[in-house]
Amino acid sequence: MRNKPYLATVMNVQDTQQKIIEAAILVFNEDPSSPLEKVAEKALVTRRTLHRYFKDRNELVQLCEQDIRRNCRKGILAAMNSSSDALKQLEHMLYAGIDCGVKYSFFYKMHNMHDHQHHKANEACVEYDEIDACYKNIIKQLQQKRKISKHVTLEWVKILYNSIIIGTINAQVNHLVERKELKNFAWFSFSKGIGA
Amino acid sequence: MRNKPYLATVMNVQDTQQKIIEAAILVFNEDPSSPLEKVAEKALVTRRTLHRYFKDRNELVQLCEQDIRRNCRKGILAAMNSSSDALKQLEHMLYAGIDCGVKYSFFYKMHNMHDHQHHKANEACVEYDEIDACYKNIIKQLQQKRKISKHVTLEWVKILYNSIIIGTINAQVNHLVERKELKNFAWFSFSKGIGA
DNA sequence: GGTTTATTTCTCATATTTGAGACATTATTT
DNA sequence: AAATAATGTCTCAAATATGAGAAATAAACC
CATH class of the missing domain: 1.10.10 (Arc Repressor Mutant, subunit A)
Structure with a gap:
C-alpha cells in the first residue's frame, strides 16, 4: 500500500x-x-x-560503513590539504565534517563507541588512525604556536570538535537553524571554545 | 548460562x-x-x-521516559534556582545536564528528534516547554546585558549548549578524559563559544 | 510498438523476538 | 528452620522480522 x-x-x-x-x-x-x-x-x-x-542485513551494514569511510575520508583529507596554515586546515576540516552530514556522525560512532574494538589488523581502523594522527598533529602545531588556550587538552579539543560537528549536523537535519549560518556559528564557537 | x-x-x-x-x-x-x-x-x-x-516493551519504554523526565527536570530546575545571576545559572545548568549523564542525551532526543511530534496536550511536552522557556529567558537576559556575542543567535546557543553536554557525557561514558576535568572544560568552551 | 530491465505485489518458509506458565533454586524474614 | 518473596531455568505459543520465489506491472531502450 x-x-x-x-x-x-x-x-x-x-x-x-x-x-x-x-x-x-x-x-x-x-x-x-x-x-x-x-x-x-x-x-x-x-x-x-x-x-x-x-544478500542480508549484514551485507547492507558493511556497505554502509564502507560508503561512510570513503565519503568522510575523502572530504576530510581534501580539507587537510586545502591549506598550509594549521588554523585554516582545522577550519576547513570542520566544514568538511559538517558537509558529510549524518555520515560523519556514524563515522565517529563507528570508531569511538564503547563497543568498538580497535584493531590494527582492521584496515578501517588503520585508516581512521591515519586521519586521527593528522588531526592531532594540527592541534599540536597550534598548541606550540600558542594559538590554543593552555586550559584545554588535546583530548578535549577533539571532543569539542566532534561535539560541535555532530550537533550542527543534527540541527540541520531537524531544521533548527538556517543551514547557511550553521557553519559560521560552528567555527565561531569552536575556535573561541579552544581559545583560538 | x-x-x-x-x-x-x-x-x-x-x-x-x-x-x-x-x-x-x-x-x-x-x-x-x-x-x-x-x-x-x-x-x-x-x-x-x-x-x-x-507488561511489555512499551511499558518499559514509558517508564524509562518517565524516569528520565523526573530526573532531568529535578536536576535542571535545582540548578536554575541555585543563583540569581544568569551566567551562574547557566553554568550550573550545564553541570546539572552533565550530571544527568545518558539520561540527558535521551531527554534531549525525546524532544528534539525529527520523529517527535510536539503536542501541547502531552504533559511531557508542556514540562519540557517550561524548562525551555526558562532557559531561553536566561539567554535573553545575557544577550541584553551584552554578556553574549552578537554573532550568535539564541537557537545556536541552545545547539552549542546541548552539543557540549552530550559530547561531554559520551566522553565520560567512553572514558576519554578525566571525569573531574570534563566539567571545567565544558564550561570553559561553552562560555567562550558564546562569547561570554 | 515490442523487447528488456527493474520494481512491485503476493506468498511462503524460516529465524528471531516477545511474553508467560510451571516449577526449581536462592534470599529474606521471622 | 520454616515460611515467604524474588529470581532463575525450562518450555512453549504468538508476534514480528527476514529472506526469497513467481508472476504482474511499469519504465527504459531500441
Whole structure:
C-alpha cells in the first residue's frame, strides 16, 4: 500500500543501490537494530527490492560503513590539504565534517563507541588512525604556536570538535537553524571554545 | 548460562525494577530497537525477570521516559534556582545536564528528534516547554546585558549548549578524559563559544 | 510498438523476538 | 528452620522480522 507506486524520476541499478545505502545510513544512525522495513520506507522502495540488492542485513551494514569511510575520508583529507596554515586546515576540516552530514556522525560512532574494538589488523581502523594522527598533529602545531588556550587538552579539543560537528549536523537535519549560518556559528564557537 | 547466577548483593523490588530501567536507558539510548535480551544482560538479570516487572516493551519504554523526565527536570530546575545571576545559572545548568549523564542525551532526543511530534496536550511536552522557556529567558537576559556575542543567535546557543553536554557525557561514558576535568572544560568552551 | 530491465505485489518458509506458565533454586524474614 | 518473596531455568505459543520465489506491472531502450 504505497502512496507513490512509481516515482517520476527513475534511476538505474547503481542509483537504487546507493539510494538504499543512503537511507540505511540515516536509519541505522539513529536506530542500529531498526527493521529493514524502515530502511526500505525511507528509500521509497519495497523491502523486496532491498533484499534483491543486498544478500542480508549484514551485507547492507558493511556497505554502509564502507560508503561512510570513503565519503568522510575523502572530504576530510581534501580539507587537510586545502591549506598550509594549521588554523585554516582545522577550519576547513570542520566544514568538511559538517558537509558529510549524518555520515560523519556514524563515522565517529563507528570508531569511538564503547563497543568498538580497535584493531590494527582492521584496515578501517588503520585508516581512521591515519586521519586521527593528522588531526592531532594540527592541534599540536597550534598548541606550540600558542594559538590554543593552555586550559584545554588535546583530548578535549577533539571532543569539542566532534561535539560541535555532530550537533550542527543534527540541527540541520531537524531544521533548527538556517543551514547557511550553521557553519559560521560552528567555527565561531569552536575556535573561541579552544581559545583560538 | 550466566557466569554469576546470584549476585552477592541482593535487592528489593524497587531496586530491581529501577536497575532494569537504568539498564534500558543505557541500551535504548544507543539502540532504540534493541532486543530486550540486551537490556536484561546489561541489568544482570534474566529476560524472564524483566518480563515480570514490565507488561511489555512499551511499558518499559514509558517508564524509562518517565524516569528520565523526573530526573532531568529535578536536576535542571535545582540548578536554575541555585543563583540569581544568569551566567551562574547557566553554568550550573550545564553541570546539572552533565550530571544527568545518558539520561540527558535521551531527554534531549525525546524532544528534539525529527520523529517527535510536539503536542501541547502531552504533559511531557508542556514540562519540557517550561524548562525551555526558562532557559531561553536566561539567554535573553545575557544577550541584553551584552554578556553574549552578537554573532550568535539564541537557537545556536541552545545547539552549542546541548552539543557540549552530550559530547561531554559520551566522553565520560567512553572514558576519554578525566571525569573531574570534563566539567571545567565544558564550561570553559561553552562560555567562550558564546562569547561570554 | 515490442523487447528488456527493474520494481512491485503476493506468498511462503524460516529465524528471531516477545511474553508467560510451571516449577526449581536462592534470599529474606521471622 | 520454616515460611515467604524474588529470581532463575525450562518450555512453549504468538508476534514480528527476514529472506526469497513467481508472476504482474511499469519504465527504459531500441
